[in-house]
Amino acid sequence: MDIVEGKHFSITDPKGINTVIYQINKTKKEYQDKYPKYTLERLDFTSEIRGDSTRKTYFVDEPIPEGNQLVIFSFGKEKVVINNGLLIGDEVRISKKPTPFKFNTIYSEEESEYRDFTYTPNLKRAISIIDPETAEEVKPVLYFDEKTNEVKGKCKLKPYKSYFAFEIRES
Secondary structure: OOOOOOEEEEEEEOOOOEEEEEEEEEOOHHHOOOOOOEEEEEOEEEEEEEOOEEEEEEEEOOOOOOOEEEEEEEEEOOEEEEEEEEEEOOEEEEOOOOOOEEEEEEEEOOOEEEEEEEOOOOOOEOEEEEEOOOOEEOOOEEEEEOOOOEEEEEEEEOOOEEEEEEEEOOO
16 A cells, blocks of 8 residues: 655635646756756645635645645636745745746637647656646647657647746746
8 A cells, every 4th residue: 555645734725826846856867968947747636615716635645844836826806816825834834035936828829739848757757837827737738759759749729818827947
């Protein structure tokens, strides 16, 4: 029987706010020359409605002793609030040291595909595209690029719709 050790923490979203949290993972040194230095992993959560609010409990499967770096996005009507934090032990600490975020709003009047993503050997990527209305991630279609011998992905984007795209980079 496998034993999974993990941590969890909860936040409460007020009415009209939808929060999603990503963990930033550092790519192993032996892969950093070919793959992104950092990748993103969206945390799983459960929801519980409490009056006009929603209490979300997030799960980190493999906590690391020095702390798991988190990116917290709170989507509201026509705005996104970005915070970064660290899960250390049983608490989430909001960091005072800024993380270099690169983000864009993507909009097109035609259906389009958004750039190729390069994946690490464990199928993680450094870029994520989110539908700000639902806070759901746009799932890329994976394919194997025979020229570069890499697994890549593309996202199909709907016309007349805005998307929030972000990437974690080395500062």
